[in-house]
Amino acid sequence: MTRDELRILIDAELSNIAPEADPTALADTADLRGELDIDSIGFLDLITALHASTGVDIPDIDAARLTTRAMLLDYLAARAS
Amino acid sequence: MGIFRMPSLGADMEAGTLVEWLKQPGDALKSGDIIAVVETQKGAIEVEVFEAGVLDRFLVQPGATVPVGEAMAEIRGDGEALQPRPAVTASEAVRPPAPSPIASVARPPAGIVVASPAARRLAADQGLDLAAITGSGPDGAVLFTDVEAVLKHPPKPKPIEKPPVAKGQVVRPITGIDPLAMRAAIGTAMARAKREIPHYYLAHSVEIGIATDWLARANATRQPAERLLAAALFIKALALALRKLPEFNGFFRDGAFIPAERIHVGVAIALRGGGLIAPAIHDTDTLALDDIMARLRDLVSRVRAGRFRSSELSDPSITLTSLGERGVDLVMPVIYPPQVTIVGLGTPRLRPWVIDGQVTARQVIDASLAADHRVSDGHRGALLLASWAEFMQRPEAL
Numbered sequence: 001m002t003r004d005e006l007r008i009l010i011d012a013e014l015s016n017i018a019p020e021a022d023p024t025a026l027a028d029t030a031d032l033r034g035e036l037d038i039d040s041i042g043f044l045d046l047i048t049a050l051h052a053s054t055g056v057d058i059p060d061i062d063a064a065r066l067t068t069r070a071m072l073l074d075y076l077a078a079r080a081s
Numbered sequence: 082m083g084i085f086r087m088p089s090l091g092a093d094m095e096a097g098t099l100v101e102w103l104k105q106p107g108d109a110l111k112s113g114d115i116i117a118v119v120e121t122q123k124g125a126i127e128v129e130v131f132e133a134g135v136l137d138r139f140l141v142q143p144g145a146t147v148p149v150g151e152a153m154a155e156i157r158g159d160g161e162a163l164q165p166r167p168a169v170t171a172s173e174a175v176r177p178p179a180p181s182p183i184a185s186v187a188r189p190p191a192g193i194v195v196a197s198p199a200a201r202r203l204a205a206d207q208g209l210d211l212a213a214i215t216g217s218g219p220d221g222a223v224l225f226t227d228v229e230a231v232l233k234h235p236p237k238p239k240p241i242e243k244p245p246v247a248k249g250q251v252v253r254p255i256t257g258i259d260p261l262a263m264r265a266a267i268g269t270a271m272a273r274a275k276r277e278i279p280h281y282y283l284a285h286s287v288e289i290g291i292a293t294d295w296l297a298r299a300n301a302t303r304q305p306a307e308r309l310l311a312a313a314l315f316i317k318a319l320a321l322a323l324r325k326l327p328e329f330n331g332f333f334r335d336g337a338f339i340p341a342e343r344i345h346v347g348v349a350i351a352l353r354g355g356g357l358i359a360p361a362i363h364d365t366d367t368l369a370l371d372d373i374m375a376r377l378r379d380l381v382s383r384v385r386a387g388r389f390r391s392s393e394l395s396d397p398s399i400t401l402t403s404l405g406e407r408g409v410d411l412v413m414p415v416i417y418p419p420q421v422t423i424v425g426l427g428t429p430r431l432r433p434w435v436i437d438g439q440v441t442a443r444q445v446i447d448a449s450l451a452a453d454h455r456v457s458d459g460h461r462g463a464l465l466l467a468s469w470a471e472f473m474q475r476p477e478a479l
Binding site: 039051058060 | 297300301303304305306308310311312351353354377378381382385405406407
């Protein structure tokens with residue numbers, strides 16, 4: 001998966017969790033949970049969906065540190081086949 | 082012969098509008114089947130049937146507003162013969178609900194069209210402008226039937242064109258929740274709580290480091306879909322604490338407390354557009370943590386989509402409101418009538434905590450409780466919070 005494909009995937013999943021927001025308007029370095037008002041279950045849903053669609057293992061201890069789109073992109077791009 | 086009636090989906094509900102039947106005459110029914118979708122102030126609710134048999138005939142048609150308790154369909158018991166009988170028209174079976182003096186407190190500001198969710202959906206599907214439709218509901222609200230009437234007899238033959246969608250713009254799905262109606266419903270229920278229920282309040286700081294450490298260990302080896310959140314532990318600990326203190330689990334009706342036979346913890350879930358809803362997790366005390374977590378995730382996803390089941394809304398026997406990880410320290414919650422207790426949990430934080438005379442950093446959460454003084458006293462309320470705190474120290478037993 002390319003970085004651009006991952007970006008589209010991440011934004012689509014963010015749209016599912018925060019249907020009224022426009023994730024594409026968000027800076028790569030913005031705090032996703034704060035900016036989009038995503039609660040613990042919403043964030044877990046995001047990680048679950050990204051794990052399912054990329055096959056990348058995202059241990060809980062890592063997931064807690066992936067607070068921005070840039071961090072998610074770096075993490076997934078380094079591990080996605 | 083059984084009768085399927087409009088259920089009460091909360092203390093504030095007087096009537097609901099039938100959106101659609103999901104079963105047809107002749108269909109076999111078992112307890113728990115979803116028979117219809119009913120529109121209320123809380124959005125479109127999937128209504129379950131709690132009787133086995135065969136759906137015989139409908140007494141009301143989609144679009145009809147049906148008072149709580151009124152017959153909607155007849156259900157034939159197994160083996161009972163089908164009997165011919167004259168058809169009942171919707172107007173015979175249904176009478177309009179009595180107007181509520183409180184329902185009008187949340188009058189919308191001028192310039193906003195008040196319309197039921199089903200009316201909004203129908204109007205959007207048909208490309209009609211709601212503002213151009215005369216509403217027959219409370220405060221002139223546009224109802225499903227008003228939109229239908231316009232479709233049958235359009236005053237102007239020219240349909241209003243939908244605004245063009247700019248390239249790249251995402252079209253949002255319409256959910257079944259009308260924010261103004263939801264606000265009015267919350268206002269009605271909370272005004273009644275503040276007017277009728279003599280609340281008392283307690284708060285207790287609880288160290289939950291053992292539970293959060295246990296959770297981190299449990300999640301380390303789990304894939305995301307199987308992971309647990311602290312909320313599942315909070316909910317289970319409350320359900321177990323209630324077993325010993327039944328006077329906090331039940332309803333105050335007609336001047337007396339009626340204990341609930343089962344423990345259905347209602348979990349307050351904030352809606353993204355504002356408002357909240359507290360559907361029940363049934364028989365919470367008997368469920369494993371994994372089951373509670375699965376139910377929680379299912380509830381939250383359906384809250385996002387605006388679809389709930391009638392039993393989840395009608396029968397929580399207590400409510401838990403948890404502020405989550407990005408909230409504030411302490412919540413002073415308001416009881417949802419006719420329940421008699423609501424437990425609140427603030428945001429857990431690392432705080433200075435004294436153990437064996439030494440100050441150390443520990444995960445601490447502020448638990449609070451509001452309960453009905455007509456039913457219980459502060460001493461017993463304190464026992465409930467203390468019992469919850471005790472269960473949180475033994476997460477492996479939850």
